[in-house]
Amino acid sequence: MAFQDSAESLAEKLHLSRVPRPVFAAIALVLALVVALAVFAFATSPGSGFEVTAASDETAAQSAEDAGEEEARADGAGGGSDTSPAPPAADGEDVVLPAGGDATARRVCIHVDGCVAAPGVYYLEAGSRVIDAVTAAGGATDEARTDAVNLAQEVQDGQQIVIPSRVDDQAASSGAADRTASSSSQASGGLSPSGDDGLVNINTATAEELETLKGVGAATAEKIIADREANGPFKSIDDLTRVSGIGEKKLSAMRDRLCL
Structure with missing residues (x-):
């Protein structure tokens, strides 16, 4: 081969x-x-x-073996439940507070009344403004005077916010004008609410004239005027007791100087 x-x-x-x-x-x-x-x-x-x-x-x-050992130790320490703390939030992240506790402290309770659609008590986030409270109450009504309220003011816990009415302001202005006209008429020789005999007409007297009565000061005189504007003229001398601060004893002391 x-x-x-x-x-x-x-x-x-x-x-x-x-x-x-x-x-x-x-x-x-x-x-x-x-x-x-x-x-x-x-x-x-x-x-x-x-x-x-x-x-x-x-x-x-x-x-894998190390991970299994760590899991076994965690189960043994926590009875099978995950009790490890949550990782801390990074800077700039919003921290969600738990229900109750601090979460309740971040809300304020306010009372909204006056010319709003739904007056009542509302809970708002701390730092809210008056405009937020008005919005929560359904917004201002047509007759509301929002220019009389600082809508940008920050609300406080327990605060009452009253939105005034344009109609009430106009009525108050009209009443003030009537009282001014009455005073002018008296100064020009018109009929005085008090007679020549020194009596005081409780339905037409001014605050200064009411203060000439025994036991009537500036505060009581304003109450008398406010009562007759709210409830109408007094129909009798005894009706004067419906004014806060005037009882039977005080009325008896000045009755001889009163008239209608």
Whole structure:
């Protein structure tokens, strides 16, 4: 065979033809072992892909084992419930307060009355303005005088906000004008509410004239005028007792100077 002839020719050139076959086989076995050891050393060297893969798998397994141990410790300490504290909020984030406690302290209770659609008691966020309170009460009505109220003012807990009426202001202005006209008429020689005999007409007398009565000061005189404007003229002298601060004793002391 050509291959065998070539091998024998090569053996003769290398002077191996004289080497016994068992020795030749032993040498070949040694060479095979050397090659196998070289391959194994390469496979387990630090730069080989085999070790990286093995190390990655080992790291993943260790991480999973550590996570399992931490979870087991948490379950054992908290009875199976998650009791770990929430992470702190970063700067600039809004912190949502729990129900009750501080959340209640951030609200104020205010009373809105007057010319609004739905007067009543409302709860607003702390720092709200009067305009927020009016809006919460359904907004101002058509007769409201919003120019008489500072809508930009910050509300306070327990505050009452009253929106006045334009109609009431006009009526008050008209009453003041009538009283002024009456005073002018008296000054120009018109009929005086008090007679020549010194009597005081409780339905037409001014505050100054009412103060000439015994026991009537400025506050009581204003109450008398306010009562007759609100409830109409007094129909009898005894009706004067419906004014706060005037009883039977005080009325008896000034009855002889009163008239209708």
